Amino acid sequence: MSTHQRRQLSVVRLGRRDYASVLALQETLREARTSGTVPDTLLLCEHTPVITLGRGSKREHVLLPEAELQRRGVELHEIGRGGDVTYHGPGQLVGYPILDLQPDRCDVRRYVSSLEEVMIRMASHYGLSAARVEGMHGAWIGERKLGAVGVRIARWVTMHGFALNVSTDLDAFDLIVPCGIRDKQVTSLQRELGRELDLDEVANLTVQIFADTLHYDAREIALDAALSAA
Numbered sequence: 001m002s003t004h005q006r007r008q009l010s011v012v013r014l015g016r017r018d019y020a021s022v023l024a025l026q027e028t029l030r031e032a033r034t035s036g037t038v039p040d041t042l043l044l045c046e047h048t049p050v051i052t053l054g055r056g057s058k059r060e061h062v063l064l065p066e067a068e069l070q071r072r073g074v075e076l077h078e079i080g081r082g083g084d085v086t087y088h089g090p091g092q093l094v095g096y097p098i099l100d101l102q103p104d105r106c107d108v109r110r111y112v113s114s115l116e117e118v119m120i121r122m123a124s125h126y127g128l129s130a131a132r133v134e135g136m137h138g139a140w141i142g143e144r145k146l147g148a149v150g151v152r153i154a155r156w157v158t159m160h161g162f163a164l165n166v167s168t169d170l171d172a173f174d175l176i177v178p179c180g181i182r183d184k185q186v187t188s189l190q191r192e193l194g195r196e197l198d199l200d201e202v203a204n205l206t207v208q209i210f211a212d213t214l215h216y217d218a219r220e221i222a223l224d225a226a227l228s229a230a
Helices: 021-033 066-071 109-127 170-175 190-192 199-214 223-229
Strands: 005-019 040-045 051-054 075-078 083-086 092-098 131-133 137-140 146-153 157-165 216-218
Touching: 005 021, 005 199, 005 223, 021 040, 021 075, 021 092, 021 157, 021 223, 040 051, 040 199, 066 075, 092 109, 092 170, 092 199, 109 131, 109 137, 109 146, 109 190, 109 199, 146 190, 170 199, 199 216
Parallel strands: 005 040, 005 216, 051 075
Antiparallel strands: 040 092, 051 083, 092 157, 131 137, 137 146, 146 157
16 A cells, blocks of 8 residues: 555544543544554544643653642643643644554654644644754744644554644643753744634644645544444
8 A cells, every 4th residue: 555545534523521531532442443443533622621641751740739730620640642741721722643554654753753744734824834853742833832742552553642732821831841841932823823713723724734644535523423333
């Protein structure tokens, strides 16, 4: 199969959801994708405020006790993706690709790079120049991190994914040392552009750019339809 032959991608928009329910959904779809009962799928959502700790996380990168986070309405989850600590919340577009990289895409570095490329192209659409930074994952505008990437791949089926700051409350990142990096700032499309953005509009563009970057024909389906196949 040619690398550039377009595959089929189901896209499911979840709206704003808590982290635990979407993590469980990812697990269900990952198992179904591994067994071949569902096609490659992209979940798009916003999360209610949550801090997640990847496998490489240091607990001291969360700057408040868990009780204080709970008081502020911020959940805390330790999860199985790569990377350090990150924040998800309203105004951030999160994409969870559940993809089988077999037979011809079994390259972790290339896959991570493709997720970064989606966010770089998103920024470019809005006239912003984003790029990779050597030795760090994600999409950056200068020294400011626009989007994060953290993945888990088991038997070449992917979970977790990317988080693009659209209109996120950037003050929330003061709760953590984002991705364990102390000397860099976090930014958003809205901050860089100086105007409000509609998250649904950004999600529409993300579907197009994700499909073009990873060579898919995308179609949107309802969650019930995705789960019925699983």
